[in-house]
Amino acid sequence: MNQLVTLVWSxxxxxxxxxxxxxxFSLLLGLPLGIxxxxxxxxxxxxxxxxPLLNNVLSRIVNVLRSFPFIILMILLFPLSRIIVxxxxxxxxxxxPLSIAAAPFVxxxxxxxxxEVDPGVIQAARAMGSTTNQIIWKVMIPEAMPALxxxxxxxxxxxxxxxxxxxxxxxxxxxxxxxRYGYQRFRPDIMVVAVVVILVLVELIQIVGNKISxxxxxxR
Amino acid sequence: MGITLKNLSRSYGTLHAVNDVTLDIPANxxxxxxxxxxxxxSTLVRLISLLEQPDHGQIFYNDxxxxxxxxxxxxxxxxxxGMIFQNFNLFSSRNAAGNIAYPLEIAGVxxxxxxxxxxxxxxxxxxxxxxxxxxxxxxxxxxxxxxxARALAYNPDILYCDEATSAxxxxxxxxxxxLLKDLQKRMNLSIVMITxxxxxxxxxxxxxxxxxxGKVVEQGKxxxxxxxPQAPTTKDFLANLTPxxxxxxxxxxxxxxxxxxxxxxxxxxxxxxxxxxxxxxIQKQFDVEFNxxxxxxxxxxxxxxxxxxxxxxxxxxxxxxxxxxxxxxxxLVEEENV
Numbered sequence: 001m002n003q004l005v006t007l008v009w010s011x012x013x014x015x016x017x018x019x020x021x022x023x024x025f026s027l028l029l030g031l032p033l034g035i036x037x038x039x040x041x042x043x044x045x046x047x048x049x050x051x052p053l054l055n056n057v058l059s060r061i062v063n064v065l066r067s068f069p070f071i072i073l074m075i076l077l078f079p080l081s082r083i084i085v086x087x088x089x090x091x092x093x094x095x096x097p098l099s100i101a102a103a104p105f106v107x108x109x110x111x112x113x114x115x116e117v118d119p120g121v122i123q124a125a126r127a128m129g130s131t132t133n134q135i136i137w138k139v140m141i142p143e144a145m146p147a148l149x150x151x152x153x154x155x156x157x158x159x160x161x162x163x164x165x166x167x168x169x170x171x172x173x174x175x176x177x178x179x180r181y182g183y184q185r186f187r188p189d190i191m192v193v194a195v196v197v198i199l200v201l202v203e204l205i206q207i208v209g210n211k212i213s214x215x216x217x218x219x220r
Numbered sequence: 221m222g223i224t225l226k227n228l229s230r231s232y233g234t235l236h237a238v239n240d241v242t243l244d245i246p247a248n249x250x251x252x253x254x255x256x257x258x259x260x261x262s263t264l265v266r267l268i269s270l271l272e273q274p275d276h277g278q279i280f281y282n283d284x285x286x287x288x289x290x291x292x293x294x295x296x297x298x299x300x301x302g303m304i305f306q307n308f309n310l311f312s313s314r315n316a317a318g319n320i321a322y323p324l325e326i327a328g329v330x331x332x333x334x335x336x337x338x339x340x341x342x343x344x345x346x347x348x349x350x351x352x353x354x355x356x357x358x359x360x361x362x363x364x365x366x367x368x369a370r371a372l373a374y375n376p377d378i379l380y381c382d383e384a385t386s387a388x389x390x391x392x393x394x395x396x397x398x399l400l401k402d403l404q405k406r407m408n409l410s411i412v413m414i415t416x417x418x419x420x421x422x423x424x425x426x427x428x429x430x431x432x433x434g435k436v437v438e439q440g441k442x443x444x445x446x447x448x449p450q451a452p453t454t455k456d457f458l459a460n461l462t463p464x465x466x467x468x469x470x471x472x473x474x475x476x477x478x479x480x481x482x483x484x485x486x487x488x489x490x491x492x493x494x495x496x497x498x499x500x501x502i503q504k505q506f507d508v509e510f511n512x513x514x515x516x517x518x519x520x521x522x523x524x525x526x527x528x529x530x531x532x533x534x535x536x537x538x539x540x541x542x543x544x545x546x547x548x549x550x551x552l553v554e555e556e557n558v
Contacts, residue, residue: 118307118309120305120307120309121309121310121311121312123271123305123309124303124305124309124310125322126271126298127269127271127298127301127303127380128298128299128302128303128322128323128326128370128371128374129295129296129297129298129299129300129301129323129326129327130295130326131295131326134326138322138325138326139311142311142313142314143311143312143313145313219354220312220313220354220355220356
């Protein structure tokens with residue numbers, strides 16, 4: 001029993017580290033990409049510096065990355081993990097492919113959140129003499145904040161799913177625990193516990209995310 | 221600051237949204253630009269507020285050409301121009317004070333100065349103490365007041381109002397127009413009002429330009445245009461002028477049309493003519509009868525302008541003589557083509 005608790009506890013900690021670190025890095029990659037996708041898009045949807053060609057190219061790249069099966073992307077990115085963190089197995093190594101896999105998803109979520117900002121408000125900001133940077137950081141992002149918060153919640157939940165999959169190829173965490181102990185060593189009790197912990201994590205994050213989003217809306 | 225537009229044109233594909241518009245907007249006045257939807261008002265305001273560049277033509281603020289400014293000068297120039305909108309376009313992520321602070325923030329004004337200015341502006345538009353209010357808790361009129369304060373925060377020379385009262389009820393419209401008139405005098409502003417409501421032009425503007433299919437079809441002092449409209453569009457606008465609810469306790473500004481039938485003649489009186497019994501005098505002089513269909517007087521910038529829609533019944537030469545006599549006594553007679 002004691003051993004089970006220790007196992008699950010350390011696996012949960014690994015999962016949380018993987019998920020939150022890769023959320024952070026995927027935001028770092030996806031936020032600029034999402035903003036770029038939006039501002040280079042059509043004018044009536046927040047395209048304040050319309051660039052159809054660039055927009056098209058970026059959009060294609062994002063689509064290709066998004067439709068790539070995650071497990072294959074992860075294998076392809078092993079060499080990159082080795083360069084960045086020095087190894088291709090374990091929790092730290094998994095953060096690299098997780099971040100890269102989630103980045104295009106984050107980009108789309110940020111793009112669509114910003115696109116929903118009232119074009120009239122952006123027009124007003126332009127008429128007042130805002131620079132492009134001021135429109136992005138002082139108008140678009142704050143105006144889109146409630147939508148961004150629920151988008152980030154969705155990203156975290158997706159990453160919990162991905163991280164469990166990463167466990168299958170030596171990534172560590174709850175997915176790894178479920179496969180190695182639960183499946184390969186015939187310990188259905190561990191499998192059940194691992195799955196239940198994942199479900200609880202998802203539920204908690206959803207609740208917290210909804211709370212944050214609705215509190216933002218209430219202050220408006 | 222005076223605004224001069226020279227041969228301004230802007231097309232979208234084959235649509236000539238603004239077609240060769242030349243206008244002189246004098247400084248320190250309220251200038252109305254009226255047109256029906258699709259007449260090119262929105263494009264025109266986007267051009268003169270420097271949000272869009274014209275295909276042809278030039279825009280001058282005083283004598284400075286502004287339609288071809290490089291990016292940094294364009295941004296500096298936009299900061300000296302205020303703009304308010306039909307849907308207010310306030311930032312929902314900021315409270316009232318935060319909205320008013322925005323133009324100052326982007327211009328790099330210090331925090332303590334911003335706070336002082338925001339308080340001044342809130343008082344200026346009659347919203348003292350409401351700075352912390354979230355935008356969604358404000359009424360339409362209050363939202364437009366916040367928008368006006370935001371537009372005036374950086375002390376602009378020009379204020380553009382793009383259908384600024386179209387989303388408001390008549391009472392609120394009146395209070396916003398009064399506020400704008402008051403601010404115009406106090407701040408030496410040049411206000412340009414883009415609207416489809418003739419009531420707004422009548423109640424607030426000194427000059428008006430009528431826009432149709434991207435062209436200016438009539439322009440001049442509001443009093444002159446109301447007393448002697450030339451273009452069919454203008455006449456149309458004047459015919460549909462409805463009284464604002466509770467417009468005036470003494471009933472000024474009301475025009476009543478009893479019936480849409482008949483009414484071959486439209487008579488327009490101006491100034492002291494509205495007080496003379498012209499019709500009965502003419503009725504005694506000639507063998508005609510007047511059948512009045514609609515009428516009323518309106519006060520335009522302090523001057524009375526009367527309108528009467530009527531039939532003149534009688535032998536055709538007697539009618540002609542009566543019309544001539546009417547014109548001789550200084551009344552404008554328009555005959556509808558039958």
